Amino acid sequence: MRSEKSMKKLPDETTEKPVEQVSSKTATRNKKPPILEFENVSKEYAGGFVCLDGINFTISKGEFVFVVGRSGAGKSTLVKLMIREQLPSAGKVLFDGVDIAEIPQHEIHLLRRRLGVVFQDFKVLPSKNVFANVAVALEVVDAPKSQIKDIVENVLNLVGIYDKAQSFPAELSGGELQRVAIARALAHEPDLFVADEPTGNIDPESSAQILDVFEKINSMGVAVLMATHDFRVVDRLKQRVVRLEKGKIVSDVAGGKY
Numbered sequence: 001m002r003s004e005k006s007m008k009k010l011p012d013e014t015t016e017k018p019v020e021q022v023s024s025k026t027a028t029r030n031k032k033p034p035i036l037e038f039e040n041v042s043k044e045y046a047g048g049f050v051c052l053d054g055i056n057f058t059i060s061k062g063e064f065v066f067v068v069g070r071s072g073a074g075k076s077t078l079v080k081l082m083i084r085e086q087l088p089s090a091g092k093v094l095f096d097g098v099d100i101a102e103i104p105q106h107e108i109h110l111l112r113r114r115l116g117v118v119f120q121d122f123k124v125l126p127s128k129n130v131f132a133n134v135a136v137a138l139e140v141v142d143a144p145k146s147q148i149k150d151i152v153e154n155v156l157n158l159v160g161i162y163d164k165a166q167s168f169p170a171e172l173s174g175g176e177l178q179r180v181a182i183a184r185a186l187a188h189e190p191d192l193f194v195a196d197e198p199t200g201n202i203d204p205e206s207s208a209q210i211l212d213v214f215e216k217i218n219s220m221g222v223a224v225l226m227a228t229h230d231f232r233v234v235d236r237l238k239q240r241v242v243r244l245e246k247g248k249i250v251s252d253v254a255g256g257k258y
């Protein structure tokens with residue numbers, strides 16, 4: 001069944017996307033409207049293990065948020081719930097006002113296009129060069145070739161690996177591979193960029209470059225959520241930090257306090 005609600009809020013590319021859709025329910029004077037809301041979300045895995053318990057938080061449009069916590073605290077599970085890789089056992093995850101659990105299967109791609117997602121392992125295609133790795137994200141939506149070329153060149157420039165466009169993954173460093181993954185995730189101009197331990201497999205210097213890219217993405221108005229347990233990363237950016245402990249939010253503070 002087609003959901004009127006999700007159709008209304010998750011338009012396809014042919015529909016003009018409102019830049020700032022102010023929801024009267026949540027907008028406050030100084031704050032931008034939410035792009036993502038967790039409402040009393042819990043996640044219980046098979047066997048009764050409660051991985052997340054009563055999670056409430058909001059990410060505003062254009063905001064930058066770190067999610068920190070020890071191994072096993074529930075960071076990756078939180079990310080999986082955001083991108084509908086998993087469904088909550090209780091509560092709601094709203095993307096731009098839409099309960100993502102209600103989006104019918106044939107419309108999930110509309111949600112995924114508004115999300116840019118990268119993981120610790122770079123998930124690049126080894127048989128394709130850098131250009132083609134990014135272009136695949138656009139070929140699935142049947143964009144014209146000239147448009148694909150423009151977009152791919154743009155995002156490769158943005159992440160600083162335009163000069164490697166013809167290289168293959170085996171010829172790249174970890175930091176470069178991650179930037180390929182970021183470029184691919186940016187190709188659809190997402191509203192929310194989600195990164196789960198994106199610097200987990202790379203050296204500190206390359207991590208700093210990755211962070212610069214995230215800051216750049218954020219300065220373009222894209223909300224960024226980054227799950228990490230790398231305190232150097234968090235210290236450097238001085239952004240909001242949500243801390244998870246054993247599946248609960250134990251603090252949520254501005255200014256990069258790890």
Ligand SMILES: Nc1ncnc2c1ncn2[C@@H]1O[C@H](COP(=O)(O)OP(=O)(O)OP(=O)(O)O)[C@@H](O)[C@H]1O
Pocket residue numbers: 045046049051069070071072073074075076077078229
């Ligand atoms: N599919 C699953 N089935 C059962 N338990 C799971 C599943 N996925 C995760 N868990 C458990 O949930 C808890 C949280 O896992 P999660 O991967 O979200 O933690 P994390 O904070 O991302 O940890 P890390 O920093 O090591 O990546 C862990 O105890 C984990 O074993």
Ligand SMILES: [Mg+2]
Pocket residue numbers: 075076077196197
């Ligand atoms: Mg994890």
